[in-house]
Amino acid sequence: MKWEDLAQEPCSVARSVAVIGDRWTLMILRDCFLGVRRFEAFQERLGISRTIIADRLKHLTEEGVLRRVAYQEHPVRHEYRLTDKGLDLHPVVMAIVHWGDRHYAGEAGPPLLHRHKTCGCDFHPVQTCSECGEPVDARAVETRPGL
Amino acid sequence: MKWEDLAQEPCSVARSVAVIGDRWTLMILRDCFLGVRRFEAFQERLGISRTIIADRLKHLTEEGVLRRVAYQEHPVRHEYRLTDKGLDLHPVVMAIVHWGDRHYAGEAGPPLLHRHKTCGCDFHPVQTCSECGEPVDARAVETRPGL
DNA sequence: TCCCGTCAGTTTATTTTCTGGACGGACCAT
């Protein structure tokens, strides 16, 4: 199987991974959620070649995860913002952050804290069942073909 | 920045991505959660070269996400099972699945359904705040340095 | 005993990706 074939697989993981399953793509998305929007800012924060930044931003834009918004004329310059589809990736990023916090944070604690504006507390994400509202863990899930 | 440097970054996303942020690694993890355990099975399901399988399984084992368990002698053969640390990735995989379900499922609906054994319903994951229990969305989160 | 099949890798050669640097174009400030 080739990378490009992933998008055609009858599997939501494969289809998602075809879009976001790339090291630098995930790093770019992290920065998007931290408010980074400009080409130069991505490049500077990641310290990788401009070619990759350009390529990944283009890909994410084509997939509708980001959109280019002009922020000035003369010359026209664009910044990259998360679309609603992009914002839907928030649980993915938060889940990754939380796993990192649990397993790779030093004694100093996690590098970043997240505050829930609604309640005002620092929190970590808890995955719950859409039907009963209880927390879900891996062993309580049974998977079967949907179609 | 190089790929190996990611693990040293003061960022939980970077540290996690250093471990799981690879297309095939994520596909292997998907299969792990579906109960796949043997080298040949991973290879057959993914249809990619054995080198990649061997490499990724080794990496995940070194990182403590999988562990090798002998399932026979003569010759000794091992299977790969998720450790507790690996099971902790369940929310990450579920979040990815759900994003794919939302944005890439056809009219036929999602390819896989997930049943919550505790309540018996088909469900999708909802990310909630550990403190107040309410659902969290991207706009309700404020991030700041933790150390 | 000899050939086949299973399973889990490793080796080798090729293909793809990435880097680092230079370049371009459209401006603005001094």
Add this chain to the structure above:
DNA sequence: ATGGTCCGTCCAGAAAATAAACTGACGGGA
């Protein structure tokens, strides 16, 4: 004029990912 900012593109060489073939340890027939 000269230098600075910003967003890219282009190119050649270096590095990494990958496919395909191979190894090796066994078990099972014929």
